[in-house]
Amino acid sequence: MSSPSLSPPHEHLINTNPTPAAVEATLPPAVGALKTSCNHCDALEAEPCLGCGMVSYCKLDHRVLDIGHDAICREIQEHQSKIAKLPNEDTSQYTARHGLVSILYEMDTHIAISASLIHAMDVLKHDRRDRYCMREEIPFILLRLGMDQICYDFCVAWTNEEQMFLDPAVTYDFEDAMPFAIPAQDMMNMYEYRFDVENKEYFPHAVAMVLLKLRVLMRIMSVPETRALNAVKTTVAEQLKTLCNSITGVIPYFWPKVFDEFKQSQEMPDDEVFDGLDNQAIRALVLSFPVWKESPGAIELLEGMINVPASLPGAERSS
Template sequence: MPYCGREHQVAHRNEHKRACNAIKKSKEKLDAEEVKLRNMPPDMFTPANLFEEQVGRFWGILDTRDYMRARYAYADALLKIESTLAVQAAFDNIRDLLRLCRGDNMGMRYVLPGIFLRLGRDQECYDFIKWWAIDRPDYDWSDMSLPYLDMKDEDVFGGVALFTKEYSNLCFTVAITLIKIRLLLDLENLQNASILCAKMPQELLDGVRSQLVSDAIVHNPRKKDLMEGKNLTSLIKELKSQIDDLHTAVYESNPYFWPAMLDPQRHLTAEPQPYSAGSIPEMQIYLQYSYASWAETSGAIEIIEKLEEGTFFTDEELGEQGE
């Protein structure tokens, strides 16, 4: 981990050591649980060859649950280290928990969006959330032949009704809000580049533009037009409207969330508690899942400040809305 100086390194040493010790202990626990599970003799409740033949069904087999909990504890410990390698390792472990248990009894689908976004994998995050957000009342979670998390390259500029409807999951709506904000920031940067760099040679201008966009635009079918500055004004207008709708949906789902995003400190260290929809404990756990992805996105929290203050739209934009 890089430090700005010796003093910073010394000050951080104890905290870093605690985090590393927690990782070591949780990994030892995980390894022990895996050995126990692999060596467990089969019986009427626990089939043989669990890791080979029961993939997707783990939680339904009681003896797998200590292993599943230990694996998440290890991933959670990794997330306490602020490095891309640690975040990637946590992602790999949590994503594999979903492979082992399709039905996701542990709620890992709510942990992953913030990690996707920390890794800059916005398009995959959007596809992942959209798959889970679609109702599947007749889906057989035990049938491994059915498609699972198979959405790919869905349109990130698409409408937000799926994520703003009543009973939409708060964590999903928050993550979609950040994806849309990142798109907005990208398009505003492209628009500014077109104005400021208009006299640059085209090759240099293309190079500048390529450094200004995130993963979701790189993978979008509209990439060529966007990079050339086409239709940016109308897309920016649409994104701002979507972000406003998402902001409202989050507030209606849990009125404590946005104020906590702007003043997060005590909530980030709160112990997880049983929660009901719209409660402070719900806000705290989802804030802990998502805050790092927001803090690591320059300008994102400032947009929430503007939305909370009522200054997100210009007077001209407000006038157009009133027409």
């Protein structure tokens, strides 16, 4: 199974009536907003930290000055050391790797989030029953890395073939860089999210898909208008509204939480923000927070597109 191109070329429209996939190929490539520069001064030429390897510095002095990195550097090294000592395919190793994924996901460097994807995929490969719910975290990791197409492929696969993926009797070619995905799906199609209203299955996937569709819409809006682009823009906007209304139908106050708490926040809000939400909604909020932060303008665009309840339970919405 080959992986689709992550960076389609930006070309002029030639076909007077192109397919949505052809239109998507004309847009600027999806890119992430993760840091690759020095963690202290933002110099572009930097080398990985000699301790954890998950942040970069342009010189040793800047690592010494960055005392804010000390605690997480030690924590990462402890997990790395523990993982290295445990035998491959040992349950304890994958528990430790899951813990490391959680730590790395809180960081904002490209190398850390790339490492979290490697660990998360390895855990999913070897824990076929997915007791650690990696299938819920991976879409957001992919979005943070700018791998929008792979994220879409992954979500489509899981919402259509979950039982097959969870069956240990089914074999895969794990040399493939991205198993558990149906490759080269058309991101302009309507996402078949299919999460159960009662147990909120696939809720994080649906939130990830809203973010992905917003990114597609923002890419469309960033280039000169054409008749074909306007038609696709209308289609994607309607898909977004449908997805958001479905989420509102399950958790009525989910979007007000996002709009009120995430718009200006640079750090994850306090736990009281999660009052009134169940575990799946809280998980979706926590996983989506850095993606919102790394997608400037996405919250504001969505807020102008959908209707949300006028107030949160027990309190008026902030202005």
